[in-house]
Amino acid sequence: xxxxxxxxxxxxxxxxxxxxxxxxxxxxxxxxxxxxxxxxxxxxxxxxxxxxxxxxxxxxxxxxxxxxxxxxxxxxxxxxxxxxxxxxxxxxxxxxxxxxxxxxxxxxxxxxxxxxxxxxxxxxxxxxxxxxxxxxxxxxxxxxxxxxxxxxxxxxxxxxxxxxxxxxxxxxxxxxxxxxxxxxxxxxxxxxxxxxxxxxxxxxxxxxxxxxxxxxxxxxxxxxxxxxxxxxxxxxxxxxxxxxxxxxxxxxxxxxxxxxxxxxxxxxxxxxxxxxxxxxxxxxxxxxxxxxxxxxxxxxxxxxxxxxxxxxx
Amino acid sequence: xxxxxxxxxxxxxxxxxxxxxxxxxxxxxxxxxxxxxxxxxxxxxxxxxxxxxxxxxxxxxxxxxxxxxxxxxxxxxxxxxxxxxxxxxxxxxxxxxxxxxxxxxxxxxxxxxxxxxxxxxxxxxxxxxxxxxxxxxxxxxxxxxxxxxxxxxxxxxxxxxxxxxxxxxxxxxxxxxxxxxxxxxxxxxxxxxxxxxxxxxxxxxxxxxxxxxxxxxxxxxxxxxxxxxxxxxxxxxxxxxxxxxxxxxxxxxxxxxxxxxxxxxxxxxxxxxxxxxxxxxxxxxxxxxxxxxxxxxxxxxxxxxxxxxxxxxxxxxxxxxxxxxxxxxxxxxxxxxxxxxxxxxxxxxxxxxxxxxxxxxxxxxxxxxxxxxxxxxxxxxxxxxxxxxxxxxxxxxxxxxxxxxxxxxxxxxxxxxxxxxxxxxxxxxxxxxxxxxxxxxxxxxxxxxxxxxxxxxxxxxxxxxxxxxxxxxxxxxxxxxxxxxxxxxxxxxxxxxxxxxxxxxxxxxxxxxxxxxxxxxxxxxxxxxxxxxxxxxxxxxxxxxxxxxxxxxxxxxxxxxxxxxxxxxxxxxxxxxxxxxxxxxxxxxxxxxxxxxxxxxxxxxxxxxxxxxxxxxxxxxxxxxxxxxxxxxxxxxxxxxxxxxxxxxxxxx
Numbered sequence: 001x002x003x004x005x006x007x008x009x010x011x012x013x014x015x016x017x018x019x020x021x022x023x024x025x026x027x028x029x030x031x032x033x034x035x036x037x038x039x040x041x042x043x044x045x046x047x048x049x050x051x052x053x054x055x056x057x058x059x060x061x062x063x064x065x066x067x068x069x070x071x072x073x074x075x076x077x078x079x080x081x082x083x084x085x086x087x088x089x090x091x092x093x094x095x096x097x098x099x100x101x102x103x104x105x106x107x108x109x110x111x112x113x114x115x116x117x118x119x120x121x122x123x124x125x126x127x128x129x130x131x132x133x134x135x136x137x138x139x140x141x142x143x144x145x146x147x148x149x150x151x152x153x154x155x156x157x158x159x160x161x162x163x164x165x166x167x168x169x170x171x172x173x174x175x176x177x178x179x180x181x182x183x184x185x186x187x188x189x190x191x192x193x194x195x196x197x198x199x200x201x202x203x204x205x206x207x208x209x210x211x212x213x214x215x216x217x218x219x220x221x222x223x224x225x226x227x228x229x230x231x232x233x234x235x236x237x238x239x240x241x242x243x244x245x246x247x248x249x250x251x252x253x254x255x256x257x258x259x260x261x262x263x264x265x266x267x268x269x270x271x272x273x274x275x276x277x278x279x280x281x282x283x284x285x286x287x288x289x290x291x292x293x294x295x296x297x298x299x300x301x302x303x304x305x306x307x308x309x310x311x312x313x
Numbered sequence: 314x315x316x317x318x319x320x321x322x323x324x325x326x327x328x329x330x331x332x333x334x335x336x337x338x339x340x341x342x343x344x345x346x347x348x349x350x351x352x353x354x355x356x357x358x359x360x361x362x363x364x365x366x367x368x369x370x371x372x373x374x375x376x377x378x379x380x381x382x383x384x385x386x387x388x389x390x391x392x393x394x395x396x397x398x399x400x401x402x403x404x405x406x407x408x409x410x411x412x413x414x415x416x417x418x419x420x421x422x423x424x425x426x427x428x429x430x431x432x433x434x435x436x437x438x439x440x441x442x443x444x445x446x447x448x449x450x451x452x453x454x455x456x457x458x459x460x461x462x463x464x465x466x467x468x469x470x471x472x473x474x475x476x477x478x479x480x481x482x483x484x485x486x487x488x489x490x491x492x493x494x495x496x497x498x499x500x501x502x503x504x505x506x507x508x509x510x511x512x513x514x515x516x517x518x519x520x521x522x523x524x525x526x527x528x529x530x531x532x533x534x535x536x537x538x539x540x541x542x543x544x545x546x547x548x549x550x551x552x553x554x555x556x557x558x559x560x561x562x563x564x565x566x567x568x569x570x571x572x573x574x575x576x577x578x579x580x581x582x583x584x585x586x587x588x589x590x591x592x593x594x595x596x597x598x599x600x601x602x603x604x605x606x607x608x609x610x611x612x613x614x615x616x617x618x619x620x621x622x623x624x625x626x627x628x629x630x631x632x633x634x635x636x637x638x639x640x641x642x643x644x645x646x647x648x649x650x651x652x653x654x655x656x657x658x659x660x661x662x663x664x665x666x667x668x669x670x671x672x673x674x675x676x677x678x679x680x681x682x683x684x685x686x687x688x689x690x691x692x693x694x695x696x697x698x699x700x701x702x703x704x705x706x707x708x709x710x711x712x713x714x715x716x717x718x719x720x721x722x723x724x725x726x727x728x729x730x731x732x733x734x735x736x737x738x739x740x741x742x743x744x745x746x747x748x749x750x751x752x753x754x755x756x757x758x759x760x761x762x763x764x765x766x767x768x769x770x771x772x773x774x775x776x777x778x779x780x781x782x783x784x785x786x787x788x789x790x791x792x793x794x795x796x797x798x799x800x801x802x803x804x805x806x807x808x809x810x811x812x813x814x815x816x817x818x819x820x821x822x823x824x825x826x827x828x829x830x831x832x833x834x835x836x837x838x839x840x841x842x843x844x845x846x847x848x849x850x851x852x853x854x855x856x857x858x859x860x861x862x863x864x865x866x867x868x869x870x871x872x873x874x875x876x877x878x879x880x881x882x883x884x885x886x887x888x889x890x891x892x893x894x895x896x897x898x899x900x901x902x903x904x905x906x907x908x909x910x911x912x913x914x915x916x917x918x919x920x921x922x923x924x925x926x927x928x929x930x931x932x933x934x935x936x937x938x939x940x941x942x943x944x945x946x947x948x949x950x951x952x953x954x955x956x957x958x959x960x961x962x963x964x965x966x
Contacts, residue, residue, distance in 0.1 A: 031807030189724020
């Protein structure tokens with residue numbers, strides 16, 4: 001390869017990669033970049049954090065790239081001036097590394113301050129500042145679907161979550177399947193769900209819409225299909241949705257719950273007009289923390305007593 | 314009776330899927346080809362004496378390279394399968410079942426980190442460290458060959474399911490609980506993973522002990538710690554970290570095995586177990602491990618930058634301190650791998666702070682490299698290309714890592730493809746480019762042949778373009794809300810075009826690897842021209858260049874003087890090495906002990922997976938007996954008399 005041609009390779013490659021990146025970004029924008037186009041209060045905060053971090057990252061990286069390019073250009077063996085400048089044992093004054101260390105440290109310090117503050121404000125467990133009391137929705141990760149229990153309304157759904165806009169939601173989460181991770185990118189960050197334990201996530205939708213929710217922690221074969229739809233609705237639409245669920249012929253009793261704990265993939269949306277057990281969520285957790293507390297269908301248990309009440313001890 | 318003899322292993326477990334049959338067939342044909350070649354060329358004895366039982370770290374290092382390359386090919390094929398599946402599976406299940414896909418990425422991660430990168434790094438440590446410190450060998454040649462064969466045993470256990478049955482783990486390269494427990498994964502896959510890691514982990518720990526002793530005790534007289542090359546220093550830190558953290562991995566995987574085999578409930582969701590404990594323990598190992606990988610790589614870049622700029626390495630002492638800071642800080646950041654597991658804000662903020670602070674010594678290292686180049690005479694050969702490629706890619710990985718060190722941001726990108734892009738930026742753009750740089754740099758000394766420059770640069774550009782095309786879309790996909798490890802997705806998500814771009818990047822990478830293989834083959838083909846000037850092709854500063862090429866088994870006939878940090882420059886300035894005064898040299902004999910012990914431990918691992926308890930006992934006793942037999946062996950070394958040494962040296966004059 002002739003020398004003159006190979007000189008242009010870095011520039012050509014750089015141009016190609018930058019063009020590709022722009023193209024990729026523009027395509028993604030046309031599809032919607034959920035994390036950068038939030039529709040929730042927490043997600044909006046997280047987007048600001050992300051943008052700040054990108055700016056700080058650019059402040060660090062761009063000088064490094066420019067410096068690298070300038071140094072290679074200036075001191076390259078092919079550059080006739082480089083030979084004059086060459087000094088085998090030359091060392092930059094120690095002050096230079098002190099200045100560089102101070103520069104990097106101040107950027108890190110700025111980010112650290114923002115980090116500490118934001119870790120508290122977007123803490124999943126932190127109730128949202130609002131006049132309205134938080135609405136509790138209970139979430140159970142099942143293989144490989146999501147169960148949503150609405151304790152206030154006494155209804156439940158599989159793979160469909162509806163919430164009123166501007167209403168703070170406190171999710172209480174647990175699992176009856178291996179460790180999973182509950183994520184609605186447009187509303188806010190994720191939290192793990194674990195058997196025998198409760199985790200919490202506080203989110204609020206700031207505008208109506210339909211968003212995807214997903215699982216990000218591998219939990220078996222059906223992992224990739226463990227998605228759900230989130231509907232942020234106006235208060236009237238939400239009430240209509242509740243009424244619609246109440247018209248469903250299905251009930252959530254122990255039989256139904258037991259069948260839900262069996263492996264299934266790509267489940268359609270299911271709606272349960274009523275939940276027989278008022279503390280179903282706690283009983284699901286108790287399956288792992290108390291002996292003989294497994295929720296069984298009526299047909300499998302020896303007596304009807306053990307299906308409706310966990311054994312007290 | 315059948316259960317006693319064969320444990321859980323039955324005829325049904327033998328290979329019967331297309332990929333296990335394919336791999337078994339390939340292994341059979343490949344093995345047969347090698348056997349026939351050795352038979353025809355009557356090289357069995359040569360192979361045994363010159364290579365397999367050698368205690369020469371240079372030979373052991375080259376064997377590490379061969380095995381690591383084989384694992385690289387295996388992990389690379391896994392990667393191509395992942396790229397293809399994700400590009401195809403929009404609204405359908407692709408060409409792989411979900412179970413198989415999960416096994417593939419589990420194997421890919423385990424292999425690339427633990428068996429490919431570690432293999433290449435230990436290969437370089439073996440070849441270069443004794444030479445750089447002016448020693449003749451490592452502290453314990455026996456431990457060295459044992460470490461190598463334990464690594465090979467681990468590699469075999471990772472792949473043996475293709476031939477002898479079962480399937481591999483599908484729970485991710487480190488696993489989670491309770492998914493990796495016996496209830497959710499009753500098959501042998503997780504057990505294969507556990508034993509591969511246990512056995513090779515032992516080899517890694519022994520290797521770390523060996524190199525620490527070597528660096529502390531076997532430097533040439535005159536080489537104080539403050540005159541050691543940077544590569545040796547940073548590798549020293551890495552080995553100290555290995556000693557600190559690998560026991561965590563051994564203990565945690567052992568406890569996992571107890572949960573799975575003895576019915577213990579340490580990491581289970583019920584009966585008093587704690588699934589979060591597994592995450593904590595495994596990542597307390599897992600995070601420092603990535604620094605174990607990257608510190609020697611930083612050392613490689615330091616050597617290359619200084620040599621190809623024709624300059625003394627800048628700010629030696631601050632670099633040593635930065636390395637120590639990275640070593641210590643890396644032990645304090647592990648929770649950032651699971652900020653989203655529900656820790657309170659103060660816990661997450663502390664680990665976030667540590668994750669941010671660790672960026673500072675790393676940035677100082679980058680500055681040191683840049684300042685080393687200033688007022689240099691920079692020669693842009695292939696090793697420097699890899700360094701510049703590293704600056705162009707690792708920087709992005711570093712800043713996205715700092716971003717994810719902010720818990721608020723991490724809550725939105727954890728376990729998404731944004732994370733996958735970040736860590737590939739680090740391990741490919743950082744570690745793998747560094748491995749390639751090191752091989753390109755030291756190849757003339759190791760093989761006595763220079764590598765063809767044009768092919769090297771072509772491979773570099775393909776790697777750079779392929780890498781960006783493959784992982785830039787993943788950053789965007791993560792921000793679009795795509796989780797990692799998806800075997801299928803809905804076309805309405807719009808992910809597919811980006812996965813196709815990633816696949817194109819992957820194919821370009823495959824081209825790059827092909828070019829690298831061609832480069833090596835072609836360089837050997839043209840060895841007549843390319844073996845000129847291989848003793849000191851780059852005007853080296855450090856002692857490994859002060860040897861003959863190819864390097865004799867004893868490295869240095871007479872241990873060289875070490876006037877300064879760049880001892881070979883000093884030697885060249887003084888007109889060469891002083892007139893040699895030959896003395897008798899003590900050299901270790903060949904030994905098959907490492908091979909035999911590892912063979913028995915491989916049997917032990919395989920048997921433990923299948924619950925063939927009598928074979929476990931055989932494996933254990935066999936290893937023990939060989940070990941004891943060796944302990945009583947008094948004839949483990951030989952002497953090269955001074956006269957013979959002088960004769961051997963004459964042939965180089």
